Amino acid sequence: MTVYLPDGKALEVQEGATARDVAQALGPRLAQKAVGAIVNGELYDLLKPLPPGASVRILTEEDPEYQTLFRHTLAHVLAQAVKEHFQEKGYDPESVKLGVGPVIEKGFYYDIDAPEPLSDEDLPALEARMRAILAKDLPLRRYTLSREAALARYQGKDPYKAELIQELPEGEEISFYQQGDEAYGFTDLCRGPHVPSTGRIPPHFRLTHVAGAYWRGDERRPMLQRVYGVAFRTAEELKAYLWQLEEAKRRDHRRLGRELELFLIDPMVGKGLVLWLPKGNTIREELIAFMREEQLRRGYQLVTTPHIGGLELYKTSGHYPYYAESQFPPMRLEDREGSEEYLLKPMNCPHHIRIYAHKKRSYRELPLRIAEFGTVYRYEKAGELLGLTRVRGFTQDDAHLFCTPEQVKEEFLGVLDLVLKVFATLGLKGFRARIGVRDPQSSKYVGEEAKWALAERQIEEAAQEAGLDYTLEEGDAAFYGPKLDFVVKDALGREWQLGTIQVDYNLPERFQLTYVGKDGEEHRPVMIHRAPFGSLERFIGILIEHFAGDFPLWLSPVQAVVVPVSEKQEDYAKEVVERLKEAGLRAEGDLRPERMQARIRDAEVQKVPYILVVGERERAEGTVSVRRRHRGNLGTMPLATFLEGALREYRERKLEPVF
Structure with missing residues (x-):
């Protein structure tokens, strides 16, 4: 069969050839250096057969994709080390059940169901075993099995792997990777890709911690142990990351929140519900005063809305049942006049819409900018709650701008200016812009295609006019409209999503909002949703770590x-x-x-x-x-x-x- 090289040249190889065969055909030096390949734009290892007519680029350790390859293989090395660890303690290696072991940013993890708990104290011993496996330079081999043979391998032995196989579509290839041989080695169900042998993994890795993780992220399923690791090409990169890790612990907003008496989360009050202590509340009030001052200067009008609303309000907006799983359940109230259903407020926008709609509006009133420091409630899963950065009750610096279609770009630029003022005031210098547009293949979005296209174009034009560098993220839009998010770097170089601006032609349609135009006819306004802080809780948590508690x-x-x-x-x-x-x-x-x-x-x-x-x-x-x-x-x-x-x-x- 024929494959094609990066310069467009054709190369004839045997049917079923791998990237290793291509590298060998191109010369022994390249074959020795090769670790993987890019095949039709996809990352392959040297072991997976190539499709006919493929475009092939051979990778070496100099290429950035090398990190993905060796981090993935390290996850398998970790799983092998865990099995050996328990075998030495007298357990049958088969008593260690394995979930999944993917590559993540800067490293890898493996989910494990072990006969007894692992702890952080076990990590040095596991690391030592992993380094011994690297030193043995075990070659990797890839092979496939039929669905029946693959299931027979795991049924009655490892329910997690059996479940993964059962969920694979009919006809999909089921592949395994074996490192070493039957006498000494390890085999795992895996799509790949991997380095060709364990000796091709750089030794610059560290197991960092053990955490609990529900199987498939479902709190109704078994709790597994997730062992995390980081891995880098060089010792310098690892050293820099470990320093950052220690610095992050020193800056941890949960620890500083206790030491500086800023906030607490009390189990009797409820998980994910923040109690602001006097000192923390001072920070909160200063941020509110800053935002209030800026909003009033820019023509916003401040409002206050209730913490609950009628269920029908959120059904009309689409938030219920669209976000039903992340909302607190509705409250049904009965009295002599009948029954009513209410919901803890998950969003401020439907309330602001009803403020707009309470009287007839004219084009002369637009743009109308309504702002509120409104507390909303989301039922986040208990395992996902984290200090101030993931909570169940939080206050947004929320505002909704109602304007004519002709005013959208100018209003959007005004909001951009406000967001940049916030970042400058707080010394948040490194940021990038991300425009979330809809995925045309998804059914989760509401509204007409033409209005979506218009809104997306208006956001891009405003971003270009403001001189922003941005990326387009397909599928990242809100269900009612596209948005621009700011991703900000803190003092440690970590990225946080802060500040969002959304253009919405759909909620005005769902609520039948109108204004009387210059022609005396009724027209539909456009909504811009914006929250420069996002939520005060998350924003303050990030600021605590950014400043290490040493505030201006x-x-x-x-x-x-x-x-x-x-x-x-x-x-x-x-x-x-x-x-x-x-x-x-x-x-x-x-x-x-x-x-x-x-x-x-x-x-x-x-x-x-x-x-x-x-x-x-x-x-x-x-x-x-x-x-x-x-x-x-x-x-x-x-x-x-x-x-x-x-x-x-x-x-x-x-x-x-x-x-």
């Missing part, structure tokens, strides 16, 4: 602590605290009978930006000795001078200190 002055719960050198200066310390508070700063005095250095250290641990030390000289001269966290002693200055600078830093929301 304007967000710091306590902005200054006054520390007297001794009891003799306590009255002056109290006077300074009152002056700071009267000026509008959040200040406290530390008058505890501790050593001065201990009190200074405690303020630094609590990440207070300014520490004002007052001794006898400061009391006599009306001055303060100023220390700035991370910058040390800034010297002595008149209290009025400190106030002037600190207030400017606070009110202008500066990221860096002014002194």
